[in-house]
Amino acid sequence: MTQQIRCSSCGGAHAVEEAFARIFACCYCGLVSRIDGGSLTVVGRSTQIAVNQGLFSIGMRGTYRDESFTVVGRIRYHHEAGVWDEWQLICGGRPMWVQQDEGRLTVFHREEVITDAPPFYSLEAGKNVSLGGSSFFVSEIGEGVIAALSGQIPRDVAVGQGFFFVEGIGAKISISVEYYFTEVVLYEGIKALPEQFKSEPI
C-alpha cells in the first residue's frame, strides 16, 4: 500500500513517491514542511505555482527512454533575466532533476559537492572553465533564488534560498554549478527533447 503524507494545514493527502524526500510542499495550500522520519515539521509557506498546460505537472506519469517516471516535485527559480523550473522525477526508481528553461530541457542525473571549483567571480560566460579535469564552455552566469516549491523535494530547500550559478556545456554533457556560501554543488546532465517524455493518459 502506498504511503501517504497528509498536509498539517489543509489535510490534503499526497502519495509518497520520493522515498528520500526531505521537503514536502503541499500542492493545495503551499505549506512547506520538513520530513523528519515519519513526521512533518512546518518550515514555511510557498506561493503556489500556477498549474499550466506545460510539459510536466506534479503527479504526472510517463516514460523517458523506456523507463517509467513520476513527477514528484518542482522548484521555481528566479534570476535577473527570467525564471526557470526544475522538476524532480523518479525515473526507473531513481531520482533525477529535469531543468526546464524557456522550454529547453536538461536532465541532470548526477550531483556532487565539489571543492576545486574556481571562484565564481573569476568566471565569465563565453569562456572555458576547467572542472574536475574536464573543460566546459560557460554559456551563462548569474544569481538565482528559489521562488516557489511544490511537491516532494529530496534535499533541504526553502523559498528565498539563493546561489550563484554557472551553466556550462561540455563534451556531450551539460553542467550546472551552484555556488552557495557554504558549498559548491556540481550537477551533470544531458540535453533532452520534450518528445522524449511521453506522458501516460490519466
Place this chain on the structure above:
Amino acid sequence: MIDDRWEDQLKELLDDGALDRVLAVRDALGSRAKRTDLAPLIETAERRKRLLALFSVESPRARGVSCPSCDLKLRVVSESSRSVGCYGCGAIIEIGSLQIVGERSDRLNQSALTLGHRGTIDGTSVEVIGRVGYHAETREYDAEDNTYESGTWYWEEWSLLTSSGVTWFLSVDSEGYALARPFTPATPAVPFDYTDEMDLAELSNGGGMFGGLIPQSMRRTTRIDEWGKARIVATEGELSWVPNPEEEILYAEQRDGSRGARGVEWRRDSASKETIEAEFYRSESVSYAELLEIFPVPELIESHEYETSIRRERLGWATSFMLVGVLLLIRGAVWSKAGSTIFSKSVDLSLTASDSGYLMGPVGLLQSGLIYEVSFGASIPDNSDVWLGVEILDRDKSAINAPQADFWRESGYEDGEHYSESNLSAKKRFQLQEPGYYFLRLFSETEPGQRVSGTAHVAVNEGVQTPVLYVLCGIVSLVIGFVLRMLAPQPRNLI
C-alpha cells in the same frame, strides 16, 4: 562586536534562504552594516529579495496581464515571457512587476503575419507570440578582398512559441526569411572578445582570434562570415526578456551549407562589459512559398497563387517569344535557300535587242504563298556592257514586274597592275497576287553604235527564302521576350 562568527552565520542564513533574518541583522546594525565585512552578505540578501519580487510565481498565461496604462486585458501565451506589448496603447509592460518599460515603435514593417497566427514546422505546432526589430552594425566577409566590409542592417525576428515551450525565431530582412532554432554545438565558443576597435585584418588573416571561432570541430577553425552588434529598435507582443534599447547584442555567424547558417549571440553586462550569456542557434533559409506552408493563411495563399499564376503566364509568354526568336535566328542563319529553279533559259543577245524583245514561256508560277525570284544576267566579252530588262507578263501580256540592270565586264592595267571587274547578274524577288501561267520578255540594249555579242540568261526560282526577314523577326521576338520577362511581376512577400 562583529566577528567571523557573524559572517559565517549570515552565510548559513543566506544558504538556507532566511533572507528576512539577514535583513533583520542589517536593521539591527543600522549604519554599521555598511562598514563591516557583512556588507556584501547583506547586499546579497537585499538583491535576492528583489529577485523574488521580480516575477510573479503565478503563471502569466493563467492570469493574463492587465495593461497598467489602459487596463486592456492582454493575453500571455508563453510561460517564459517577461514582457508584453499592449496592442491598445502601445505600452511595453514587464509582466512580473507590471511596470511600463517602453512604448511601441512604428519602425516594425507591415506584415500579413500577425501575433496569434499558428503554423506547423516539421510537424511541430508554433504560434506567433512576438516580434523584434533589430538595427545592427555589421561586418560581412568579402571573399574577393579577403576583408570584412562594414555596413548597417535592419531585420525583424518573429518569436514562434512551439507546443513544448521552446521559442524559435523567424527572421525577415530584405534578403528573405530564415528560421533559427537554438542548438548546442559540440564545441561551443564565443568567437572573440568584441571591441569596437577590433583589427579587421587580424580577423581576415586568421589571427589569434580565429582560435575561438565557432568551430565545426576542434580540429579546424572556420571563417566567420558575418559579425556585429545589434540593438533592439522596436518590439511587439511577448518577449522572454525585457527589451532594453541600450543593450548591445553581439553576434557572429558562419554559413552552414547552401541554405543554412550557425551562429552565436552573446550579451554583456552593461556595466562590467563581461559576457553573462551566450546562446547558439542554427538557421535555415525559408522561401516565401515554404513560409506559406508553415502559416497557411488562406488570403496569403490565394494572393500568392494569383500573383504566381500571373508571373508564370508572363514568363510563359516571354519564354515562348524568346524561343521563337532563337528559332527564327537559327533559321535565318542556316536555313536561307535559293528555292527550286522552275525555268531557265539562255538566249543570244541579238535576239533580245529588238523593241519586242524575246518572249519566253509560259512559265507556271502556281504557288501563291511562296517567294519567286527572277535572276538574270549576261555573258559578254571583256570591256563591254549591256542593259537587260525582264518583263514578267500575265496571260494578257500585261507586265506585272519588270526588273532591269546594267551588266558590264572590264579589265586592263592601272599603275602597272592588272585589274578585272564585272557585274554580270542580278536578282529580283516577288510574290504573286494570283498564281497562274506567266511569260517572260527579255530586252537588251547597248550603247548606240555598239554591238555586243554574247548570251543573256534568265531563270525563275520558286520558294526562295530570305534570311533577313527571319533575323529581323527573331530579334523582335527576342526583345519582346526579354521585355515580358522583365515585366513579369514577382509575387509580393506579404510576411
